[in-house]
Amino acid sequence: xxxxxxxxxxxxxxxxxxxxxxxxxxKKAVSLLVKRLFDIVMSIVLLVVLSPVFLIVSLFxxxxxxxxxxxxxxxxxxxxxxxxxxxxxxxxxxxxxxxSLVTINNDPRVTKIGKKLRKYRLDEIPQLLNIFTGxxxxxxxxxxxxxxxxxxxxxxxxxxxxxxxxxxxxxIEYKNEEKILKEAENTDEVYVERILGEKMRINIESIRxxxxxxxxxxxxxxxxxxx
Numbered sequence: 001x002x003x004x005x006x007x008x009x010x011x012x013x014x015x016x017x018x019x020x021x022x023x024x025x026x027k028k029a030v031s032l033l034v035k036r037l038f039d040i041v042m043s044i045v046l047l048v049v050l051s052p053v054f055l056i057v058s059l060f061x062x063x064x065x066x067x068x069x070x071x072x073x074x075x076x077x078x079x080x081x082x083x084x085x086x087x088x089x090x091x092x093x094x095x096x097x098x099x100s101l102v103t104i105n106n107d108p109r110v111t112k113i114g115k116k117l118r119k120y121r122l123d124e125i126p127q128l129l130n131i132f133t134g135x136x137x138x139x140x141x142x143x144x145x146x147x148x149x150x151x152x153x154x155x156x157x158x159x160x161x162x163x164x165x166x167x168x169x170x171x172i173e174y175k176n177e178e179k180i181l182k183e184a185e186n187t188d189e190v191y192v193e194r195i196l197g198e199k200m201r202i203n204i205e206s207i208r209x210x211x212x213x214x215x216x217x218x219x220x221x222x223x224x225x226x227x
Contacts, residue, residue, distance in 0.1 A: 002032055010080050013157050021158035021207045031212045043132040057088055064113040067093040075143035077164040083135040086126035090114030121226050127166050139215040140165025141203040151192050156200045167222040170202040
């Protein structure tokens, strides 16, 4: 997970706003290495331990509605790389084609079992596969779809210096963002103008204070938030 040389970064990331965060992370080589080793070991352990959960949830999803068990959507991770995120399907098939890319509170596209999975964040469990392959990490900026990444300012692109994460401080602070979007006439517009900028401000600040220990604290906070 070591940061690339500056001249090897995507051209749009080689800007003055990204540089300070790049220099911070270049000095955290040991922490980044430990972070990646932790991701590999823990993702393998959890995939084995939670294998019964995978089976049970898969059966409930198939019994509840037509469609695949997993939902795979294109997201953006480290250095602007696009990848397919793994999630348990919580919506009807082709939900992204019949509504916004963000979910609102009481979204009619969400299935019955999907509501339970989303409430307890169980739909995120399959992302252990993304963590193992290196496209994601346990703690980091949540991966956005290309449409929203295209709205990033130069400074926001600093979050792409690291892999996307399953959880982050911003995720905890905005765990109820669906309620904010519920009253919006244009959910995409409100998300970009009101929520995305604030979440990215928190994510960028997290880069300044990055350490492996702070990651562990955030993992604990996430568990408490879900409970």
